[in-house]
Amino acid sequence: MAPITTDNCEFECESSVETSIDTTIENSVAASAGSGSGSNTHASRTNEQSNEVYLSEGQEHEQEQEDVPLEQMPWEAPGKQGLYDPQNEHEACGVGFIVAIDGKRSHKILRDAQTLSERMNHRGACACDNDTGDGAGVLASIPHGLYAKALSKEGITLPDLGDYATGIFYLDEAQHSAAEKEFNDLAQSLGLEVIAWRTVPASQQAIGVVARKSEPLSRQVFVRRPEGSDEKDFQRKVFVLRKRASHELAKQGRRFYICSLSDRTVVYKGLFTSDQLWDYYTDLKNPEFETYLALVHTRFSTNTFPSWERAHPLRVLAHNGEINTLRGNVNLMKAREGVMESEAFGEQLKKLYPVVEPNLSDSGSFDCVLEFITMASDRSLPESVMTMVPEAWQNDKTMPQEKRDFYQWAACVMEPWDGPALISFTDGRYIGAVLDRNGLRPSRFYVTKENVLVMASEVGVYDVDPSQVTLRADSSPAACCWWTPRRRSSSRTLN
Structure with missing residues (x-):
């Protein structure tokens, strides 16, 4: 792929696919239940169907038993009732990111991300106490120096960056020890070692009364990379661990949610307004928190129930808008589970089902599928995004044949x-954004002479002298643009 070069930076807009089509086809997840065309005809038809099409007679009986009302825990959203259905969870939000294109880590990137976040406060919503937001968060590259210093105080030596994965879990105070032990055992069964658990320092006084009622215990795990395991193999093992833990360790009456688990990135989020986020997590105030990218989000939970778990960013994306073909998309993904195969996961593939985890918003469902098809195939993250959010390509005679x-x-x-939807995405290697082909959500980006790229769902969120701007543009419908920071750190090159 030919890069577009400005004065001091290099980035890529998809004028062609990054790898050969043959390689992508051979190594992708095989699915014979696809739509067969670029339109959303199948999704629209399936939208008219109920999820019950997948239930056998025995399963229907089980569902009848499950319909018996269970005690609702403080952190849980209500179940389907009256006119409310959790499947209709949507959002209308503010989203943006800032990245050092040369990959140089600094605390300034995080502080600039805070500015982006706080200036989009009006895009989020507030509860009746006027002090609890619908959700806000930040996804950043792992601040290795901060974590290494924190663990060293406990007598624990953290491996080098890239040789461990980390993530923040939402647990409850009463049962967290049992949940952590079960997670440790599951990790060991997969050939992984848990190095340590850490309580994420937080200030309860920074959040509203409603948020405190459902506040989780935030615990951070560190998982060691096995000797002889390459980067991709380790990432897939961590993905299997996260997915199986989400399926097997979440039980009725027990809080168990994994915000993220990665060897490149970490997510801090919660039931905040966008300004409360930066006061609640004291890690985010620490000058030793250095990152080369930061993706921020403030949530407006459209006619639905906000929660700590549904806040953004998710594991690989943050989203503004809604997915209006959701039921068809989820149903067809469920149908594919019967025919999918993966060279990467083999027989383990079935243990990753369901691909779309229960009780998620439209964004959460999209995130599950995007992460899955990237991990289960040799597609890069941008290629996976292009698969899920294609351009209106059928009648575009100017499109290059390879892309077509x-x-x-x-x-x-x-x-x-x-959608209409704006999808911003990152896995720590790539960071980018795409509008769906309807193009009905705003997105604007610009690059500065300091090798800094800023993207946001509106203007005015970042101050920069116009003379320092080398590139400025709006995102186009379904035109997926992404950037690859050249270096993970001052001494290690991104693959």
Whole structure:
């Protein structure tokens, strides 16, 4: 792929796919239940169907038993009742990111991300106490120096950056020890070692009364990379661990949610307004928190129930808008589970089902599928995004043939996830944004002479002298733009 070069930076807009179509097809998840075209016809038809199409007679009986009302825990959203259905969870939010294109870590990137976040406070919503937001958060690269110093005080030596994965869990005070032990045992069964658990320092006084009632215990885990395991193999093992833990350790009456688990990035989020986020987590105030990217989000939970778990960023994305083909997308993903195969996961693949975890918003469902198809195939994150959010390519006679071939293949694998939506995404290697083909959400980005890239869902969130701007543009419908920071740190090059 030919990079577009400005004065001091290099980034990529997808004028062609990054890897050959043949390689992508051979190594991708095989799915014969695809839509067969670039339109959302199948998604629309399936939207008219109920999820019950997948239930056998025995399963229907089980569902009847499950319909017996259970005690609602403080952190849980209500179940389906009256006109409310959790499947209709949508958002209208503020989203943006800032990245040092040369990959240099600094605390300034985090402080600039705070400015972006706080200036989008009006895009979020507030509860009746006027002091609890619908959700806010930040996804950043792992601040290795901060974590190494924190663990050293406990007599624990953290491996080098890249040789461990970390993430923040939402647990409850009463049962967290048992949940952590079960997670440790599961990790060991997968050939992974848990180095340590850490309580994430937080200030309860920074949040509203409503948020305090459902406040979780935030615990952070560190998982060692096995000797002889390469980066991709380790990432897949960590993905299996996270996915199986989410399926197997979450039980009725027990709080168990994994915000993220990665060897590159970490997510801090919660039931905040965008200014409360930076006061609640004291890690975010520490000058030793250095990062080369930061993706921020403030949530407006449209006619639905906000929660700590549903706040953004999610594991690989933050989203503004809604997915209006959601039921069809989720149903077809469920149907594919019967026919999918993966060279990467083999027989373990079935233990990763369901791909879309229960009780998620439209964004959460999208995040599950995006993470899954990236991990289960040799597609890069931008290629996976292009698969799920294609351009209106069928009648575009100016589109390069290689790109058209990619979209034609992708249409046989998956139907479009249509919005209107702005999807911003990152896995620590790539960071980018895409509008769906309707193009009905704002997105603007610019690059400065200091090698800093800023993208946001509106203008005015970041102060920069116009003379220092080398590139400024709006995002186009379904035109996926992404950037690759050149270096993970001052001494280690990104693959």
